[in-house]
Amino acid sequence: MSSPIPAPYAESRPLPPYRALFAVDAKDFTGLPALQHGPVSQLIPELVDQALERAGLPELRDSKRFLANTGDGVVFGFDPALLPFVLWPFLGVLDDTLGAYNKQCVGPRIRLRASVHVGPLPDAGGLGDGNGTPRNDTHRLLDSRPVKAILTAASEQVTHLAAVISQRVYEDVVLGAYTGLHPDRCVEVPATVEGKNFSQRAWLYVPSPSGNLVQAGVRPREESAVPDDTSAGREQDPAPSPGTHYSGNTQHVGEGAAVMGSVGRDVSYTGGSRTYHGTNQHWGGGDNVSGDKRVGGTGDGR
Template identity: 75%
Template structure:
């Protein structure tokens, strides 16, 4: 059966529905012994689902769109209505779930990079659902230099998750104040991927910074100030800290005050899978 491909710009057609996207992959996965690849691949979605449950997002857990394993991680789409709650408290909770697992289990530490994006994607119940530029960009963000460098620079004993948020999500959800994640906890970065034609503005969020990141002024979980009324946000929103210039050997420079003038600088040494 021949398949007719749509011709760009030949006619107008309905825009696919907007779907949010969440993806994670594991740091240093390719360095694991082959015998551990399968178990770790199965473990990562289990930890993600556990965090969804603990963040009171069981509805999202049961309503994932075009979920797929990537070998060293998982990706799935979801209704954008959940985006504020994925940014807070889910990312915060996922970091805690990873920390608890790493403390209690002998074996490879599970440290994840995460990306969050949104855009129009086909979702009609047909083969090919979820494929499109937003999904490609979600994976590019996940592989981008800033999020890899930040996770590499942090302590493996303390920092278990580094998240990169697309500019579209940040503008609509964080800057729009629909989430408990305070904008001062997000660091603007230029997201680029070595060897790929990809460059976008994005935002880093590290729930549990450590080492050089703390010296640079990124506040720790313990420094997050809870609101007076916690009924709608049981874990409390994040707040900001202050800091001075700090250089990190893996090619990251965090400069300025996180309250506004916070920038990233990287070099080409940062790259490669894992």
């Protein structure tokens, strides 16, 4: 017999342990032929485990909590003490692992969205382990419009992973300087999900941005985030990159993803060789991306 459902605010109870959460899902999974769903569903956790091993995190690979295969991805909990290492270097290693696979694969390319969050969740070896608001928010972040749009806008040849980091993780781990991921590599976005009552502040991190994203201000991993000594102590106006015009807090980009507002509150995409047509999606804070992507020839879906 199941346990009775507790009444909220009736009494005080011990807080469940804090668990970090990591989730990924595959871009365009639903567009694959049914024949490929099973193999791709099995492949994604294998690629994640390969990346954990290569990032020096075999203990995380072997100690996942409430692991679940979601069909087009995987989600699991883990010790929050490992969050700094998941943000850096694991996300970058996962991007490299996906890139290496995609270069040699004969089947569909695997490009992933990832989300990282933390919060109190039951974890006592029971059937309800891992269920709670932090788990729900992890999946909402994964499905949020900014991370979907940035992966769609980026080159499929270069950008294999786009990650969204919750505000709680960003404050505690990134701003706390416990990780090698510098804040300047993250872009603030309003994370909303169409048809869901969900809106949170979050941060995008793209380990290998393609040229249009770099033009918009998304830093590649190999670019130093620390200014050199010659520029210390004096203010300088940002030098616009070719084809980019800055006016106040707006970038007018001839081709690429435009990151506008405070550290990137609004993300929109326009371009010449990459074009979008259709009805705009409005992202709460004003972020827009137009429908059907076209890269030279055939379009890309989700």
